[in-house]
Amino acid sequence: MTARTTSAKTLGARTLGEGARDIPEATVARLPVYLRALTSLAEAGTRTCSSEDLAAAAGVNSAKLRKDLSYLGSYGTRGVGYDVDYLRYQIAREIGVTQDWPVVIVGIGNLGHALANYSGFRSRGFRVVALLDADPERHDEVVAGVDVRPFDDLEQIVTDHGVAIGVIATPALAAQDVADRMVACGITSILNFAPSVLSVPEGVDVRKVDLSIELQILAYHEQRKAQTA
Amino acid sequence: MTARTTSAKTLGARTLGEGARDIPEATVARLPVYLRALTSLAEAGTRTCSSEDLAAAAGVNSAKLRKDLSYLGSYGTRGVGYDVDYLRYQIAREIGVTQDWPVVIVGIGNLGHALANYSGFRSRGFRVVALLDADPERHDEVVAGVDVRPFDDLEQIVTDHGVAIGVIATPALAAQDVADRMVACGITSILNFAPSVLSVPEGVDVRKVDLSIELQILAYHEQRKAQTA
DNA sequence: CTCGTTTTGTTCTCGCGTTCACAAACTCCT
DNA sequence: AGGAGTTTGTGAACGCGAGAACAAAACGAG
Structure with a gap:
């Protein structure tokens, strides 16, 4: 009853006025992967990428990727894709790796x-x-x-x-x-x-x-x- | 399309005459944990344990433990529990760690x-x-x-x-x-x-x-x- | 300005995994 | 032998996650 691994259950009961979105645990586990893929794309000089591109780089399904990102907000542009640097910052901030x-x-x-x-x-x-x-x-x-x-x-x-x-x-x-x-x-x-x-x-x-x-x-x-x- | 992590999907389509049981991936991931818990119990001199005991040692729910073990076969005795050494061997054999x-x-x-x-x-x-x-x-x-x-x-x-x-x-x-x-x-x-x-x-x-x-x-x-x- | 193209965000459905709850089975005591 | 007490194995319900499919939105061409 004491041992508790990271569980979505306790996080679900959150009545936070602000962001208030509780991101599914499975999604949280993939965000760092997306972050790395974005960094890799940025280093290759890519400014913009589609969900298909990023999904390929991260090794996941593109529908899953879009759904994951939608938990953070609408950071993409329909018909265009995602701005690599912008999305990278948003994910980094969400995970908390912008701080020390x-x-x-x-x-x-x-x-x-x-x-x-x-x-x-x-x-x-x-x-x-x-x-x-x-x-x-x-x-x-x-x-x-x-x-x-x-x-x-x-x-x-x-x-x-x-x-x-x-x-x-x-x-x-x-x-x-x-x-x-x-x-x-x-x-x-x-x-x-x-x-x-x-x-x-x-x-x-x-x-x-x-x-x-x-x-x-x-x-x-x-x-x-x-x-x- | 190429990158494939360990997936239960391909293993499901198996028409094996012999054991033929396909163990769910989530269960496979927990079997090594049970194995370690059993080893620990054996070293402490325990000969027999209930699903409750083993579940506590492995840090999981006892119902989940019983269901997991049921995929391997009926190795327990109702009203008594599991023989530590016997169960340990069965799990080790199932995982494949009895071989080199x-x-x-x-x-x-x-x-x-x-x-x-x-x-x-x-x-x-x-x-x-x-x-x-x-x-x-x-x-x-x-x-x-x-x-x-x-x-x-x-x-x-x-x-x-x-x-x-x-x-x-x-x-x-x-x-x-x-x-x-x-x-x-x-x-x-x-x-x-x-x-x-x-x-x-x-x-x-x-x-x-x-x-x-x-x-x-x-x-x-x-x-x-x-x-x- | 309108239409076609591209790509996102979201809804819906399906399957897997977890948990509850209980019947079956075994032991022990009287 | 019989009944009380345990403990396993499993059927059923439930919730989460994955993937398909589609509507909404942006862009560009003419």
């Missing part, structure tokens, strides 16, 4: 290293303000220009920088403890790379990325292919 | 390192048989007990080891080329970590893991929280 998001990463193993160095974060407004690890031997290291600090500094860092998003890249056993500490400090969004199910209170969003699960899904389909062949 | 899956990883940057060292692969039957990189400077390195080899060795390795699954951990620009080469060598399942949309022919499964997209989804919800507050 301070992020802490806990667990500086192989994966933590990779995440800290990942350029895709910084380019989208995510700024790694701290790397934390429980192991004192790592506290001298400097990874990606940020030095590794003890896990107990979490609260200090979170309050100092106003961190709302935390990334867990620890072993499975430590993940729940880290999550609890994060929540206690005021973090309300967690990206969990540890292979464990997290329990968090209402109002905290958790997204899970599990590398081995993805491979297992592929293995299942691969096995099916082999059986019929 | 040779895997190649292309792109040995930070993420490639992390993937090569990830213990969760080996423990589930995935064996990294080769690490490939286009950069000649890396061909001397040994990562996770496997030495890095030139990308052109791909075909040789795939045929030698019967590799069916490939992992792409290259920059975005190289990803499509790598995918094309993989497909040409006979690889039919690709796990793509590069932030780009892959085009592959019918019959090849692609799963995408995009680190920055996950953060952007969290940012969207975080922004919504802040707006109403």
Whole structure:
């Protein structure tokens, strides 16, 4: 009853006078893809594109794309298409990547290293303000220009920088403890790379990325292919 | 029309005399989670568990869990629950992780390192048989007990080891080329970590893991929280 | 100004996935 | 042996998302 992943249900009950549109979760998950496709088009010098073009670049159906964009508003021009830069800005604003998001990463193993160095974060407004690890031997290291600090500094860092998003890249056993500490400090969004199910209170969003699960899904389909062949 | 992610549609049209059950895609995605939960229960010494117990450990609704398991067969006992070891074996067999899956990883940057060292692969039957990189400077390195080899060795390795699954951990620009080469060598399942949309022919499964997209989804919800507050 | 062309925004329908609710089946106790 | 208590497996209802199809709107040619 506690563990809650990002769910559209709680967001549906929103009586906001202003924008008030609640975008379906499936659409939210695709907006970043559209954003990347638009960036790619802009870099190629394209000023305007049709929904067909953009859908092809994003790898989705054009009807689905138009419906997704319609949740944001009417940013296209019939008979013409979408202005690449304008649409890009609108999506970026809607997702929230026009602002700066301070992020802490806990667990500086192989994966933590990779995440800290990942350029895709910084380019989208995510700024790694701290790397934390429980192991004192790592506290001298400097990874990606940020030095590794003890896990107990979490609260200090979170309050100092106003961190709302935390990334867990620890072993499975430590993940729940880290999550609890994060929540206690005021973090309300967690990206969990540890292979464990997290329990968090209402109002905290958790997204899970599990590398081995993805491979297992592929293995299942691969096995099916082999059986019929 | 070419890019196809793992879809239940094509699997539905299957006239297999034997097991012939086509498991819904959503269920397939949860089976690895159940598998991990069962392993965890087994390590804790639990011999038997109810659907309620297992559902709690896996972080899902118990009704959903029971329905998911019912696609595999009737492996429980009413009034008692499920035998942990037995169910674990059945799920593992269904997914295909009882067998050995040779895997190649292309792109040995930070993420490639992390993937090569990830213990969760080996423990589930995935064996990294080769690490490939286009950069000649890396061909001397040994990562996770496997030495890095030139990308052109791909075909040789795939045929030698019967590799069916490939992992792409290259920059975005190289990803499509790598995918094309993989497909040409006979690889039919690709796990793509590069932030780009892959085009592959019918019959090849692609799963995408995009680190920055996950953060952007969290940012969207975080922004919504802040707006109403 | 009018007509034809292009492309968006939206409505409608269908299928999948989730959840509830309950009958069937098993155990244990008396 | 019989009944009370559990727990599974599944039928049915419901809601969300995908895709097709079309009407509304903009543009350009004549």
